[in-house]
Each structure stands twice: as structure tokens, then as C-alpha cells.
Amino acid sequence: MGVTGSRENKDKKPVVLIVGGGYGGVQCAKSLDKTGQFFVVLIDRKSYFLHNIGALRASVDPSFARQILIPYDRLLTNGCFVQAEIEMISPDGVKVHGRDQPIHFNYLVIATGSSYAFPGKVAETNPPQALVLYDNVRQKIERAQKILIIGGGPVGIEMAGEIATEFPQKDITLVHSGVTLLYPNVFNPDMYTRLQTQLERLGVNILLNDRIDLNASTYSKQQSSFIEGEQTFITTKSKTKITVDLTFVCTGARVNNKSLKSGPLAKHLDTDNEGRLNVNGYLQVEGYTNIFAIGDISNKENKLAYLAGKQADYVASLIPRIELNKGYPDEYRSQKHQTMFVTLGRNGGVGQLPTKGGTVVGSTIVKFLKSKSMFTSQQWSLLNQKMTHSIPSADKDQSNHNSDYENKLDSLKNVMELTEEDAQQLLAGLPAKELTPGQDFI
Numbered sequence: 001m002g003v004t005g006s007r008e009n010k011d012k013k014p015v016v017l018i019v020g021g022g023y024g025g026v027q028c029a030k031s032l033d034k035t036g037q038f039f040v041v042l043i044d045r046k047s048y049f050l051h052n053i054g055a056l057r058a059s060v061d062p063s064f065a066r067q068i069l070i071p072y073d074r075l076l077t078n079g080c081f082v083q084a085e086i087e088m089i090s091p092d093g094v095k096v097h098g099r100d101q102p103i104h105f106n107y108l109v110i111a112t113g114s115s116y117a118f119p120g121k122v123a124e125t126n127p128p129q130a131l132v133l134y135d136n137v138r139q140k141i142e143r144a145q146k147i148l149i150i151g152g153g154p155v156g157i158e159m160a161g162e163i164a165t166e167f168p169q170k171d172i173t174l175v176h177s178g179v180t181l182l183y184p185n186v187f188n189p190d191m192y193t194r195l196q197t198q199l200e201r202l203g204v205n206i207l208l209n210d211r212i213d214l215n216a217s218t219y220s221k222q223q224s225s226f227i228e229g230e231q232t233f234i235t236t237k238s239k240t241k242i243t244v245d246l247t248f249v250c251t252g253a254r255v256n257n258k259s260l261k262s263g264p265l266a267k268h269l270d271t272d273n274e275g276r277l278n279v280n281g282y283l284q285v286e287g288y289t290n291i292f293a294i295g296d297i298s299n300k301e302n303k304l305a306y307l308a309g310k311q312a313d314y315v316a317s318l319i320p321r322i323e324l325n326k327g328y329p330d331e332y333r334s335q336k337h338q339t340m341f342v343t344l345g346r347n348g349g350v351g352q353l354p355t356k357g358g359t360v361v362g363s364t365i366v367k368f369l370k371s372k373s374m375f376t377s378q379q380w381s382l383l384n385q386k387m388t389h390s391i392p393s394a395d396k397d398q399s400n401h402n403s404d405y406e407n408k409l410d411s412l413k414n415v416m417e418l419t420e421e422d423a424q425q426l427l428a429g430l431p432a433k434e435l436t437p438g439q440d441f442i
Helices: 023-035 052-058 127-143 154-166 189-201 264-268 305-323 363-371 376-382 402-415 420-428
Strands: 015-019 039-044 048-050 069-071 079-083 086-090 093-096 107-110 146-150 171-175 204-207 226-234 241-249 291-293 340-344 348-352
Touching: 015 023, 023 039, 023 305, 023 376, 048 127, 052 154, 069 127, 079 402, 079 420, 086 264, 107 305, 127 226, 127 241, 146 154, 154 171, 154 189, 154 204, 154 340, 154 348, 171 241, 189 204, 189 340, 189 348, 291 305, 340 363, 348 363, 402 420
Parallel strands: 015 039, 015 107, 039 079, 107 291, 146 171, 146 241, 171 204
Antiparallel strands: 048 069, 086 093, 226 241, 340 348
């Protein structure tokens, strides 16, 4: 009994285990699955892909939440999705909650991503739970008259833009500790100017180079990033008094590395870079030729969804070469020039293209490329799903799809040498632990 898929066996497909079903994990899984060379296993705590690029739109638009929760169940043809909570990642296998034996692999892709308090990201394991949260936060926004947003990074800016666009009568204040919105001295100066101008045209009051201290009695780091009820804050520098009835804290993203800290890969975490995994030019964890890290968990380049996808494509092209002893390609090339598209509601936004000097584009182009639909149709297509406005759900009773279910069951049993009971357990999904403050969403 137990999983032994990491053993050399010429009669069976090598197992590629991908931990984390975010942008990088999904892209890598699909690309490798298409080769037909591997048995791909994608593991995530949730039963659905969260298209978090559109998460803030879902906080104000009652129909949009259903468009950002996409089931994983049709993603893979030559592998399977396993819903399970990761406890420890090590070179010998991945330990998941609810199972005694680790899941072994021939190749491991670590794509654990990052966590961010709701509504920026969601920890709930199934779509109905997540939809309730989005309905609740939308109702709170509708009832509030004065709203404070703490943090002027991409999340804070887009949150302010979504609320101001959907509810123009609201009194919205954004407080940011930086001297400019976003990150100073990173983008073309025109990008900062345009972002601030567009927000102010939407009626958002912006306080830069100032802070609001949130002590434990006001705000503790729960799974949600908002504070309900009337609060009066005084900024630390200008001593500006702000009284509001709903506060969003748009700071505090953290890397999902707790499952690494508890195992032997902890020594490869960069303590000076938010605890990300150190990787070499081939996106391999230092010291291992069969373990890769992509996306937010990697210490390579900026943390954007499309760059995670770019890294995923590189790793998905490299693993078959390694397996067939074809030699290594050129090292992964990090993007030279900064780029980012920041939306301001469904009609506005500012972007910087990845060109020398950083070409800045305005609301017309950003609306066409991102703001209007937030790339939702592309994500549904990526996961081999047809977009629906009903509550998205995977068929938990996969035995209804007899042929597909039996194929996956047989593959798990044969390729990974599982008992039928263990294989059925993995396909059905393992239980998740109750959420605790500060828990990784993976």
C-alpha cells in the first residue's frame, strides 16, 4: 500500500505532480497533459480555479462572481485533479491532509502561489461557499456611505475603481504610504499621474505618503480584509481624521510557503525575498533537477499572472526534454521591462507595455484588453469549460461519467500503484482543515 509513482518504471508514464492550481499551475498542467507523455496530477485545496484577476469586480457585480469560479474537473485528459490540502512538500513526496502516505512523483512543480485576504482571494473550498461571501460583501458595500481603502497598490487601486464606478454616490478615501500610487520609481512617471487623475475623476479622495495604524482591537488578520461598522481613524503623518462605515485593508499579501517551511526544502527559501524558493536559470529548485518552482513562490521576476503562465510554458517544455535526455534549452529569460495593467472599473484603467522606457496606455486600450471582461472567457477556455452564469460545480460523483472515471481510477491504481480504495479517495477529494488566521490558501 502507498504511492510509489516516483520509482523508475519503463512501462508506466512518469508522474508530474503540480502543487497549486493557480495561473501557473493550471497552464503547466494543461501543457504537459497535451504531450501525452506524463500522468499529470494537479493538487489544490479548492475544487475550482479562482480567476482572481476578476475578484474585485465580483465584489460589486452580483453576476460576476460566478464567472471567476471555474471547476478543474475537465482540465486534464492524461491525468487527474485531486482536491486536497497540502501539509508538507519534500523531495520524497507531498503530504496532504487526510492521507497517511505521501504522494510521490517523478517530477514536481511547486506553484503554491500567494494568499491575500478576501475579497482579493478566496480560501473556501467549494463555489457555493465563495458565492455567499461575495454576495455578503457586495451588500455591505451597497449599504455603506463612506468607505476607506487602506493601501494604494494594485488591489487597493482596483478596489477603489470598482466601487467608484459601480456606486458613484459613495464617499471613498484611499490612503497609501507611498509617495505615489503603486510602487515608486518602478514605472513610467506618466503611469502614476494617469492613475491618480482617473481615480480622482471617479471621485476618490487620495491621501499619499500617509498611514493608518490598525491595532489589534480594530483589526486582526482574519480571512477577510474589511472592517464593518463606523470607525474613526487619524492618519499618522498629516493627522487627517477619517470617519467611515466600511474599511478595506488592501495590504498584506503573503507567499504560500508553510508547507515548505515544515520540510527539507525550507533551506531553499529566500529569507530576504518574502520566503520565496530560490531557483536557477531553468526554474529548478537549487540542487534538484526534477523539482521546479513557478509563479509567486519562485524568486524569479515580477509576480503577475501572465508571467506565471510564461514560466509554466517554459517548465512544461523542459520536463519532456529532461525525460527524453535531449539536453537543456537556453535558460529562462526574465522579462526585461516592467509591465502592468491596472483597471479602474469596467470603463477605465492605465497600463504600461513591456517596452524600453515603458509605453503608457490609457483607458481605451486597457478597457479593450482587460477592464471590460477581465479575461474571463479565456480562463474558462483554458480549463476546457463553457462559461455559465449558474453556480459552477464539478461533479463530485465522478462515477456518473463511467468511462472517464474508470480511466482515471485505473491510471491512479496502475501508474501510482494505489489500492482501489486509495484511488477512489483521491478522486473524490480529501477533507480540508478548518480555516485559521494566517493559513495558506493551498
